[in-house]
Amino acid sequence: xxxLIEVVLRRRDYALTLVDERTAALRTSLGxxxxxxxxxxxxxxxxxxxxxxxxxxxxxxxPLGVISNSLYLIRGATTDSPDERLRRHLSxxxxxxxxxxxxxxDLLDFARAREPIVASVDVHGLVDEALEVAPPPDGIAIAxxxxxxxxxxxxxxxLRQVLLNLIxxxxxxxxxxxxxxxxxxxxxxxxxxxxxxTGTGIDPETKSHLFEPFFTTxxxxxxxxxxxxHRIVGAHQGTIAVDSEPGQxxxxxxxxxxxxxxxxxx
Amino acid sequence: MATRVLxxxxxxxxxxxxVDILEDAGYEVIAAQDGNAALxxxxxxxxxxxxxxxxxxxxxxxxxxQQMGPPPPRVIMMTAYAVEDQLRRAMDAQAFAVVHxxxxxxxLLGLVEGAAGTxx
Numbered sequence: 231x232x233x234l235i236e237v238v239l240r241r242r243d244y245a246l247t248l249v250d251e252r253t254a255a256l257r258t259s260l261g262x263x264x265x266x267x268x269x270x271x272x273x274x275x276x277x278x279x280x281x282x283x284x285x286x287x288x289x290x291x292x293p294l295g296v297i298s299n300s301l302y303l304i305r306g307a308t309t310d311s312p313d314e315r316l317r318r319h320l321s322x323x324x325x326x327x328x329x330x331x332x333x334x335x336d337l338l339d340f341a342r343a344r345e346p347i348v349a350s351v352d353v354h355g356l357v358d359e360a361l362e363v364a365p366p367p368d369g370i371a372i373a374x375x376x377x378x379x380x381x382x383x384x385x386x387x388x389l390r391q392v393l394l395n396l397i398x399x400x401x402x403x404x405x406x407x408x409x410x411x412x413x414x415x416x417x418x419x420x421x422x423x424x425x426x427x428t429g430t431g432i433d434p435e436t437k438s439h440l441f442e443p444f445f446t447t448x449x450x451x452x453x454x455x456x457x458x459x460h461r462i463v464g465a466h467q468g469t470i471a472v473d474s475e476p477g478q479x480x481x482x483x484x485x486x487x488x489x490x491x492x493x494x495x496x
Numbered sequence: 497m498a499t500r501v502l503x504x505x506x507x508x509x510x511x512x513x514x515v516d517i518l519e520d521a522g523y524e525v526i527a528a529q530d531g532n533a534a535l536x537x538x539x540x541x542x543x544x545x546x547x548x549x550x551x552x553x554x555x556x557x558x559x560x561x562q563q564m565g566p567p568p569p570r571v572i573m574m575t576a577y578a579v580e581d582q583l584r585r586a587m588d589a590q591a592f593a594v595v596h597x598x599x600x601x602x603x604l605l606g607l608v609e610g611a612a613g614t615x616x
Contacts, residue, residue, distance in 0.1 A: 292597060295510055298599075299598075362602070
């Protein structure tokens with residue numbers, strides 16, 4: 231009798247252990263299911279927001295284009311104007327249109343990354359253009375160090391966006407003024423573009439999040455510039471490195487392959 | 497004789513500002529508000545360069561480019577929509593260049609000059 235009771239108790243313990251194990255497994259599966267469902271909802275919401283951002287961004291490019299053309303015509307008509315205020319306000323309007331255009335480009339690239347359409351691009355000409363689109367604010371001087379470099383294998387518009395992001399970031403890092411330097415060099419079939427500022431520098435904690443989307447230390451901006459820059463450079467088989475010490479300024483180095491016939495091969 | 501440029505864009509603001517900018521740069525400029533008007537213009541007279549929006553009501557810019565010619569004029573396509581297949585279609589249709597709105601006017605004028613210089 232005692233033996234029978236012992237067997238029954240042992241079986242009951244075994245059954246209870248089994249039930250506990252299965253219950254724990256079920257809980258884990260349920261948790262995983264809930265988390266997957268939450269992720270799906272989050273992804274769908276992000277996709278919807280992305281689509282909306284993309285549609286609005288594209289639609290804004292047309293009116294921005296018209297404003298930009300009108301400012302060009304006004305600039306031409308007021309070249310000889312002695313009104314210093316008028317010229318200053320015109321510069322402000324041009325700078326703000328450029329800033330809005332860059333925000334939209336970053337947003338569109340983030341919402342729907344486009345594969346680069348590669349051709350040979352003259353980096354120095356593109357830097358000239360970026361500096362014309364985003365001229366330095368008062369108190370910031372531009373320094374250039376142009377080496378004899380070949381054309382790079384790049385999508386012109388995307389590389390322009392990279393340069394604009396790095397240049398405007400450099401300006402933002404120097405609220406008290408300073409020098410923004412753009413230098414080029416060539417080595418082993420690659421072209422390096424260094425964009426340096428003499429600004430506030432980046433602390434190690436910020437540096438570790440620098441290329442994350444929506445990470446920003448600025449009072450204004452959505453925090454997509456460097457994330458998009460990083461993505462574009464990667465899509466060009468390029469690299470981007472950052473060298474910075476707080477109070478010592480920052481240097482971003484973008485390294486891209488030089489153009490060759492193989493660059494456009496499918 | 498001045499180089500003749502046809503500007504095609506359904507957005508009145510874009511069309512009018514481009515006409516003024518190109519006229520200031522010394523070109524003879526005609527404007528068309530959509531693809532059908534553009535096709536009529538190129539049938540009526542010859543143009544050295546066409547500056548045309550891709551997305552328009554009716555036939556889009558790439559379709560219009562395919563129907564122009566022979567020989568087709570040099571066509572610079574403009575777009576606010578940086579969509580990859582659209583860009584590839586424009587390049588496959590032998591567009592001289594594709595520019596994204598908003599563009600640097602100096603860059604655009606350089607392209608128009610380049611297209612005019614190589615026009616047959």
